[in-house]
Amino acid sequence: MIRALILGYGFLGKALVKRLLNRPIKELTIVGIANSKGYLYKRDGLQLEKIKESLEDNEGFERGLATELLTKEYIDLLIELTPTNISTGEPGITHIKTALKGEIDVVTANKGPVLLALNELKRIADEKNVVFKYEGTVGGGIPIFSLVNKCLQGDDIISIRGILNGTTNYILTRMHFEGLTFELALREAIMLGIAERNPTLDVEGIDTAVKILILANSIMNLNRNLSDVKIIGVTKVTPEAISTAKENGMTIKLIGSIEDGELSVEPRLIRLNHPLCVHGTLNAINIKSNVLKTLTLIGEGAGESTVASLLNDIYDVIKERHIKIKF
Amino acid sequence: MIRALILGYGFLGKALVKRLLNRPIKELTIVGIANSKGYLYKRDGLQLEKIKESLEDNEGFERGLATELLTKEYIDLLIELTPTNISTGEPGITHIKTALKGEIDVVTANKGPVLLALNELKRIADEKNVVFKYEGTVGGGIPIFSLVNKCLQGDDIISIRGILNGTTNYILTRMHFEGLTFELALREAIMLGIAERNPTLDVEGIDTAVKILILANSIMNLNRNLSDVKIIGVTKVTPEAISTAKENGMTIKLIGSIEDGELSVEPRLIRLNHPLCVHGTLNAINIKSNVLKTLTLIGEGAGESTVASLLNDIYDVIKERHIKIKF
Numbered sequence: 001m002i003r004a005l006i007l008g009y010g011f012l013g014k015a016l017v018k019r020l021l022n023r024p025i026k027e028l029t030i031v032g033i034a035n036s037k038g039y040l041y042k043r044d045g046l047q048l049e050k051i052k053e054s055l056e057d058n059e060g061f062e063r064g065l066a067t068e069l070l071t072k073e074y075i076d077l078l079i080e081l082t083p084t085n086i087s088t089g090e091p092g093i094t095h096i097k098t099a100l101k102g103e104i105d106v107v108t109a110n111k112g113p114v115l116l117a118l119n120e121l122k123r124i125a126d127e128k129n130v131v132f133k134y135e136g137t138v139g140g141g142i143p144i145f146s147l148v149n150k151c152l153q154g155d156d157i158i159s160i161r162g163i164l165n166g167t168t169n170y171i172l173t174r175m176h177f178e179g180l181t182f183e184l185a186l187r188e189a190i191m192l193g194i195a196e197r198n199p200t201l202d203v204e205g206i207d208t209a210v211k212i213l214i215l216a217n218s219i220m221n222l223n224r225n226l227s228d229v230k231i232i233g234v235t236k237v238t239p240e241a242i243s244t245a246k247e248n249g250m251t252i253k254l255i256g257s258i259e260d261g262e263l264s265v266e267p268r269l270i271r272l273n274h275p276l277c278v279h280g281t282l283n284a285i286n287i288k289s290n291v292l293k294t295l296t297l298i299g300e301g302a303g304e305s306t307v308a309s310l311l312n313d314i315y316d317v318i319k320e321r322h323i324k325i326k327f
Numbered sequence: 328m329i330r331a332l333i334l335g336y337g338f339l340g341k342a343l344v345k346r347l348l349n350r351p352i353k354e355l356t357i358v359g360i361a362n363s364k365g366y367l368y369k370r371d372g373l374q375l376e377k378i379k380e381s382l383e384d385n386e387g388f389e390r391g392l393a394t395e396l397l398t399k400e401y402i403d404l405l406i407e408l409t410p411t412n413i414s415t416g417e418p419g420i421t422h423i424k425t426a427l428k429g430e431i432d433v434v435t436a437n438k439g440p441v442l443l444a445l446n447e448l449k450r451i452a453d454e455k456n457v458v459f460k461y462e463g464t465v466g467g468g469i470p471i472f473s474l475v476n477k478c479l480q481g482d483d484i485i486s487i488r489g490i491l492n493g494t495t496n497y498i499l500t501r502m503h504f505e506g507l508t509f510e511l512a513l514r515e516a517i518m519l520g521i522a523e524r525n526p527t528l529d530v531e532g533i534d535t536a537v538k539i540l541i542l543a544n545s546i547m548n549l550n551r552n553l554s555d556v557k558i559i560g561v562t563k564v565t566p567e568a569i570s571t572a573k574e575n576g577m578t579i580k581l582i583g584s585i586e587d588g589e590l591s592v593e594p595r596l597i598r599l600n601h602p603l604c605v606h607g608t609l610n611a612i613n614i615k616s617n618v619l620k621t622l623t624l625i626g627e628g629a630g631e632s633t634v635a636s637l638l639n640d641i642y643d644v645i646k647e648r649h650i651k652i653k654f
Contacts, residue, residue: 155638293627294626305619
């Protein structure tokens with residue numbers, strides 16, 4: 001039995017708990033759930049059906065740091081889902097390091113630590129012979145890392161291009177199909193809850209750049225940082241530019257790319273019937289490789305679908321532990 | 328070291344040998360290559376760079392049945408690439424059964440045996456504790472079986488829809504963009520070598536039905552056969568029908584589907600900006616599932632890209648043997 005701690009109880013943590021409640025994984029027990037204020041912990045496993053929406057409202061809620069649990073209690077797996085901070089990576093980096101050093105497997109959807117400390121975290125995981133998985137950091141539920149690792153063995157990845165931000169894709173889609181201005185489309189996206197109230201990271205292309213970096217460093221071992229990415233957001237895309245593209249069977253999409261070792265994020269012209277040209281909040285990732293030549297994956301890049309990535313990573317942890325136990 | 332026999336030396340066998348020549352797999356030695364007339368065999372491994380295009384022209388070519396090699400010599404892996412026969416499954420079924428019964432792992436791109444004998448072959452493989460992989464049978468290089476098995480763990484597949492035949496997709500694409508009739512587009516496809524001279528299996532939807540069946544039986548454990556699939560080909564699709572669709576932002580594509588336990592292949596209306604709506608010889612597969620909701624994969628469904636599927640299956644065999652040896 002794998003004893004897991006969920007650290008971070010926001011949208012994704014709650015969605016994961018809901019799924020585990022409806023469809024338990026027999027090899028997995030959630031022994032703790034923590035947020036920034038404290039934690040719920042029960043050695044024999046929490047009763048998920050009884051947990052209240054607001055963690056602090058639960059009987060037995062302890063104020064304190066979740067890292068205490070990681071060092072003091074017997075935990076096998078940390079599911080790290082605290083909010084992303086792309087400047088410091090904290091508190092995620094500290095959580096993940098503490099876990100890995102304590103020989104605890106880690107599954108995360110937190111982009112900060114993977115962006116800022118991937119090599120170090122991988123090194124610690126290797127040294128301690130534990131699993132460190134982060135499928136949910138890029139493309140939501142689209143299993144891009146698993147796919148490259150487990151389904152394209154023997155092939156060589158040459159380039160990656162993608163629409164990796166649902167908010168900007170929604171905005172550009174509305175501009176294309178309805179002729180809206182950027183400002184109007186953004187306002188609509190905020191009203192619908194698709195864009196955050198402060199949409200800077202999305203519309204300036206930073207979120208896409210972060211994902212492109214994670215792909216570049218993780219899949220192509222490029223060891224780059226944010227300053228290596230040429231970044232142009234979508235704020236200056238005009239309805240006129242899109243309209244001209246449209247007349248030529250094209251549109252404008254915010255494309256993140258890793259081509260010839262160069263990383264960039266910018267609005268680009270793309271043919272409407274190109275596989276990468278998806279609309280609404282969809283994400284799409286295109287891989288070029290030596291043998292397969294080209295493969296495109298399309299799916300929802302955020303929201304509840306990200307739980308699929310967490311589950312797949314958790315099953316990888318279970319399999320890995322199973323192999324270890326067999327030896 | 329894994330000692331492999333390639334059985335079937337047509338387009339795909341040659342493409343695989345070419346790739347292995349350019350980029351050898353260090354854990355793999357090709358000890359034999361066979362066709363319907365006989366075989367080349369060398370206990371220490373064949374020198375791939377010296378093998379002539381026509382197998383019979385090679386020094387040391389022995390007339391005889393490749394199954395003799397499988398039973399008499401020490402072989403670890405059969406790579407079965409003989410031509411597909413969807414009526415009998417032969418000679419593929421005999422080859423694969425002989426191998427599995429002899430505790431030899433099998434990788435194949437031959438649709439016949441998987442269509443007609445999947446359960447039996449899986450049962451033998453389980454009994455003998457060997458690997459039986461057939462990624463190349465559906466969608467060319469698109470790693471659909473690997474993806475479902477290894478990247479969507481913990482999710483439940485609800486439905487599958489796809490454009491699974493490049494020839495008919497090319498024909499429908501030309502009808503859509505150029506206004507060609509079916510007959511003209513087919514003639515063009517034959518001239519370009521995209522369609523076979525006898526295109527019946529493709530244009531009547533049989534090839535798509537075979538692939539839908541393999542997906543249904545393999546991924547969704549439905550245990551159906553060809554007579555359970557409602558099949559309508561593309562021969563009656565008119566330029567007028569496509570033109571009307573086009574006026575409404577749609578087109579007509581040959582869609583194979585597994586929905587609510589029903590299997591069908593038929594020309595269907597599809598929105599031009601739907602992720603599944605790909606053009607030319609591209610294939611596309613859309614999966615609906617409980618957690619991820621929707622994922623679409625797009626790639627070349629035939630030709631050399633299928634080598635990617637063979638390689639991935641071969642690496643799975645290597646990994647599996649590696650785990651066994653460790654015990």
